[in-house]
């Protein structure tokens with residue numbers, strides 16, 4: 382759906398922000414871009430909606446070279462959510478949300494009805510919040526309006542730059558979870574920038590770990606955490622609590638999927654650490670391992686990378702709740 386082919390961006394002052402970048406985001410996939418400040422994440426994203434033009438290389442959207450697209454038309458197909466939300470202060474929440482559909486010619490009543498639906502979808506009762514002004518909302522509520530507004534034009538693609546950045550960690554996690562649930566129904570193709578590895582792991586179907594202007598690893602969260610591609614990625618994920626959590630979090634029955642009758646190639650006992658389980662998972666190609674009851678030796682279910690991911694999230698919320 383979004384494809385970068387050898388894309389380089391050198392700014393006028395000679396800074397190479399992005400260096401020969403190639404990757405692809407599948408339709409309906411959520412890819413998180415994570416890395417330290419200044420590594421080129423925002424530049425990558427702004428090249429997709431042509432707020433920044435590449436110096437060389439091409440970017441394809443649905444197979445079409447975006448360099449040939451009219452930027453205004455292009456941006457109508459791409460929702461953009463930024464940290465500072467950018468709501469119009471003198472418009473109500475409902476008017477803010479209905480802005481884009483009205484711009485593209487949707488009649489006012491229909492645009493407002495759609496806006497009300499979207500506010501409902503992001504957890505803001507339109508009869509309570511629709512008539513408020515942005516200044517009368519909390520930071521988390523404003524960010525929800527930002528998400529609703531980006532979805533209002535029903536774009537197939539969403540670019541999100543630190544969309545949950547401006548709120549405290551508890552609200553942030555709630556917004557992330559709500560957003561994941563929403564994405565299950567709307568299935569947009571999403572590029573999401575964050576500097577927070579935990580957010581990248583929680584939200585991403587795949588993660589692009591940035592070094593300086595290049596992607597050091599592009600893979601599923603469990604693979605990035607469990608099998609870093611190089612020393613840079615190892616130190617980036619190692620600095621985070623997530624990896625340590627792998628070693629201290631046991632595999633539980635709730636993390637498993639039912640066995641489908643075929644014998645798994647490898648088996649670990651229930652209660653093994655996620656790190657051991659992940660190592661076993663990565664040693665063979667099936668993408669799943671068996672987990673056996675240590676007492677009876679019977680197969681309790683199978684563990685997939687998604688199961689590891691779920692277990693990590695569970696461990697994380699337990700830890701946050703306990704501290």
Ligand SMILES: Nc1ncnc2c1ncn2[C@@H]1O[C@H](COP(=O)(O)OP(=O)(O)OP(=O)(O)O)[C@@H](O)[C@H]1O
Pocket residue numbers: 392393394396397398416417418419420421422423424425576
């Ligand atoms: N308009 C510009 N002119 C010159 N250099 C720029 C410009 N915009 C960004 N840069 C530089 O390009 C590099 C990448 O910037 P970019 O904003 O893409 O990084 P980032 O990974 O999004 O960082 P952050 O997490 O801090 O937002 C940085 O060194 C930055 O200083």
